[in-house]
Amino acid sequence: MCWLLMLLLVDSYAQARPRGAVETEEDDWRVTLDINDETDVPAAVTGGxxxxxxxxxxxxxxxxxxxxxxxxxxxxxxxxxxxxxxxxxxxxxxxxxxxxxxxxxxxxxxxxxxxxxxxxxxxxxxxxxxxEKESTITPRPIALDCILDDYLFDGAEVAIVGFGNTKYNGNGSTNRKYEGYTYVQDHDCSRNKIDGMKTGCNDDVKPDGELGAGGNKVDSCFGDSGGPLYLLTDRGDYLVGITSRGYDGASWSYPCRDGGIYVRPDAVVDWIEQETGRTIERPDCTTYAAPKSMEHIPIVPAMQTLDLPNIGNSNDAEWHRMVGCANTAAPLGSIWLLPLLLIGYRREYQCTTEGH
Incomplete structure (x- = not known):
């Protein structure tokens, strides 16, 4: 019976895991970050x-x-x-x-x-x-209008940037900023599956409210939640996504490997301006010229199944995130593992059902 419960818990947790800080039951429904596997790719954001x-x-x-x-x-x-x-x-x-x-x-x-x-x-x-005060750093513009029309498509090149963890299994906590270069897989989050993997885009904002990107050795991870996804163009780099969560069908053992979902800020520009009272910079489309060629368009490589090491032990902070919705922590191998998984499952089920 216990083993059956464990299998059910693993399957449930593999759905809609966020990639960031978990503060309250309302906020902890999903989390995100940047990752890599030292045996396969350079030490950094996966592939970065x-x-x-x-x-x-x-x-x-x-x-x-x-x-x-x-x-x-x-x-x-x-x-x-x-x-x-x-x-x-x-x-x-x-x-x-x-x-x-x-x-x-x-x-x-x-x-x-x-x-x-x-x-x-x-x-x-x-x-x-x-x-409380203005930064001296110049913000990048959000991808809007003519930039979206000509540069955002499945296969467009993007960069993930974040301060999150750096391994496929969700470990490798870091205080450094990483970058990883990858591709858009689903520019309007309209696909239910990508290469057989369930995506988990929010139905209420389909299409064009979110996008899917990453995978194939490049992904965001725990701690990268809220970070930027930049659209790389011959007119400069534009903010095209905010890191939200991994795909619903992502691996339990390697949650930071197969790509994930990003909120499209162009969909909420009016809300941002209304809430903050600030004006958001928009691209200058009055003198805009479309790309002269489409040679910069990359071909999205197929997803790969990688032979990666086991999760091993996790410290309390990492376990806190791996459990997803649970606000409790314990290292793997603890005698409290099953009770904590039950707690995590119950809370994950509650937040997941709220999101779908």
Whole structure:
């Protein structure tokens, strides 16, 4: 009987796991991050590397007291977007730094107001943070209008940036900013499955409210929730997604490997402006010329099944995230494993059913 319960729990947890900080039962429905496997790819975001220099200075680390648990991105001098499930308990953001332990190299700014989109588990998993003062860093524009029309399609090249974990199994906690280059798999989140894997796009915002990206050795992971997905074009880089969660059909053992779902900020620009009272920069389409060729369009590689190591032991913080909705922690192998899984299952089932 116990083994049957365990199998049911594993199958349930493989559905809709978020990638960020879990603060309350309302917010903990899903989580996200960046990852890699040291035996197969370079040490960094899966298929990526540590960020060097100031290329992604607008990507922010989201702090809860002294600890950074989620990622965000600057969209106005004093407005940062992050995931809705990361919204509770935020105190500060750090922009302009590649290491959360070296805040003096960036700007750490207190958060004045938090605006979470209503019912983020059913609609848009996004929140807008208003800062106490403006950052000196220039935000990247959101992909809108002519940029979306000409550059956002299945197969478009994108970059995932975040401060999250760095291994396929959800471990490898890091305080560094990573980048990984990958492709859009489902630009309007209209597909129920990708290569046989269930996606889990929110029905209430289909189509064009979310997108699917990553997989094939590049993904976001726990701690990357709320971080930016940049659309790479010959006109510059544009913010096209906010990290939300892994695909519903992602592996239990390797939740940060097969790609995931990102909120499209273009779908909520009016809401951001209304809630924050700020004006969001839009691309200049008056003098816009469409791409002269489509040679930059990449071909999405097929998903691969990788032979990866077992999860092994996890520390308390990592286990907290792996259980998903559970607000309890224990290392693998503990005698309390089954009771905690039961708690996690019950709460995961509750949040998952709220989101679908």
């Amino acid at each position: 590397n540590k960020v060097k220099g100031h290329h992604w200075d607008d990507a922010a680390a989201i702090f809860y007291g002294k600890q950074a648990e989620c990622t965000g991105v600057l969209v106005a001098p004093d407005v940062v977007l992050t995931a809705g499930h990361c919204a509770s308990g935020i105190t500060k953001v750090l922009v302009g730094a590649n290491n959360t332990k070296k805040a003096s190299k960036g700007e750490k700014i207190k958060v004045k107001d938090v605006h979470k989109y209503p019912q983020p588990n059913k609609t848009y998993d996004i929140a807008a943070l208003v800062l």
